[in-house]
Amino acid sequence: MTGAVTGTGVWSAPGRVNLIGEHTDYNDGLVLPFALPRSVTVTGRLRDDGVLRLVSAAVPGPPVEISVAGLAPGAGAGGWASYPAGVLWALREAGHPVGGAELRYESTVPAGAGLSSSAALEVATALALTELYGLRELAADRPEIARLCRRAENVYTGVPTGIMDQTVSACGRAGHALLLDTRDLSRRHIPFDPAARGLALLVVDTRVRHAHADGEYGRRRAGCEEAAARLGLPALRDIPYDGLDRALGRLPDAPARALVRHVVTENRRVERAAALLTAGELPALGPLLTEGHNSLRDDFAVSCPETDLAVSTAVAAGALGARMTGGGFGGSVIVLLESAAVAPVTAAVAGAFAAAGHKPPGTFTTTAAAGAGRLS
Template identity: 45%
Template sequence: MSTARTVADRFRERFGHAPAGVWSAPGRFNLMGEHTDYNGGFCLPVPLDRRTRVAAAARDDDLLHMVSLDVPGEVDVPLHEVRAGRPEGWGAYAAGVLWALGGDGLPVRGVDLVVGSDLLIGAGLSSSAALECSVAAAASDLFDLGLLADDAGRARLARHCQSAENEIALAPTGGVDQTSALRGMKGHALLIDFLNHTLRPVPYDPARSGAGVLILDTRTRHSLSAGHFGDRHAECDRIADLLGVDLLRRIGVDDLPVAEAELGDPTLAGRLRHVVTENARAVKMADDLEAGDWRAVAGGMTAAHASMRDDLEVSLPQIDLAVEEAIAAGAWGARLVGGGFGGCVMAVVPVDRVRDVAGAVQEAFAVAGYEAPTGFLATAGSPAGRDL
């Protein structure tokens, strides 16, 4: 498990001097709102207490020299050579942040950095955005940008982190992950309206209802830069064009029957139905959280999973099995976490049934011949900032 001291010590070993500091950013678990951010809709993420950390120091040139504790090899790229697809792999997310900041006229230059994380990678917990936002936090302090000081600055950093992911890492995501990592609040979910760009902090306290949120890693992995996620984004853009709207957020639940008939395509109708109903579920869930009604929260999760499985078609057999077995073993509700095509399942579980639920899912996976899942209880974390 990565800690601030671990990455700082590794920095000294690799570069022969202490880092200027250590910065970190959280992963996130999205209670509701998948594939809605890029459609101008609502999302309800919670910053996770598991984080990515970077030990960093500024250089006198424009070279980015990056080392990961979790991935073999090192990444070297001059800042002026960063472009779409260069560097490849995890380095694109870090280099893209400095590229985006420089493109906005901010005075950035090269950096030496060491990255460490206790986040699952490719599991729907936003490990890529955690890397981007930890690098962004470091750059803000290293180059005296002052962008961590207030919400306007953090919003600006979040936009640049999203640009890094979209334009350099070539992952066509929306901004939910970066917004949660940089602008979230400890102990709260954050209802994000991507049409009006407003935020509504909502208390996150499952223990108040005698429950916990169990994250089950199904050991299936995805890549947001792979084609499936982009396919869903492109389908939503096509639907918007066919319906004559700029964003699918313009379509409300009452509009669905007419809109589906106008599309005349069951697949596209399903994609639209997911986005529209997911927006409604996100707003309702925020109200349920405010009321402390975690059984209603859990019921919304189960409905969301059915929508992602049947209408959006982003689930997998392992994920469906985990959802079904968790509910059968006593979870109040469960669903896929993240954009789909792999990753984790999230279940609202009475605290006295956590072991039973986790054990039932593990047993079902063994019978099916799947790799054994692991699990942990999710705790709300704090937004990106300086650790050391």
């Protein structure tokens, strides 16, 4: 243990919006997310009895209590508690001397909305545990915090996500999107301030709750890995954009071709989006968003009627572009639009949902916020 033990504290980690770069992170590709002003907050204190005690303001019922010594993948708490339990397991498995704690959570990130509430929960937990146990150097190493949180989610919780969500939650910067290369983990902060251009980014929560662990996400990842293996490549990232047609010609089955086409073209969209933001050409990002949604809908097949309706309605009502964000099968849609169009586009989407018999969507505009940190 390094440094003095801190007995109590409050920490926060944000959810995220991914501007573009969906299902590319586990293919060693490029992503362009930013941290939300909505976050998971954890109030923590040390325990000396070897027990992890977890309380969530959003989950009714008694606290979850887990023996630290008994933590292991596939054992112990399920549901939401598996995420903080997995973080404690990953820290200990990596050799860090952390133990019992009482952690109380509150969240303004909608769960299951494609805004990465799980990564926010993990990163907030990791900061709380490392600082409670005086591991200041580790707490300051945000890329390593992200790596340990991804390991917790992949191995302990059993959800095969990439590292994008944890990285932007840990490393985000206010007023910037984060261009992340998920192969070498290099990062570049790119200014992202729609309001300065008279624009806004609207988030539409479709209220369709997704669950990465339900198997569909894992099947897409397995399909990508199988396609890369059949092409003799480490990952689909290794297909250059100008080599896409040649790669597709070597895959006889349509499902594999569709997965490959999405990943390769999505990496290209991230490159184009980063160039547009760097050049200050934010309005031109709109058509890229819609193009990305069409690819997620038609090739990767991870959209749903509600997200498709939100996108088509927003664009028809005058938005510059829109797409689903997150792993899919529900969740949220992001809409880039002129600030003056927020109210009419919001009304149009609400009307379309009502006419289709869907639940009323939740909507809010957002900005790029700072990453995780200690509040007190």
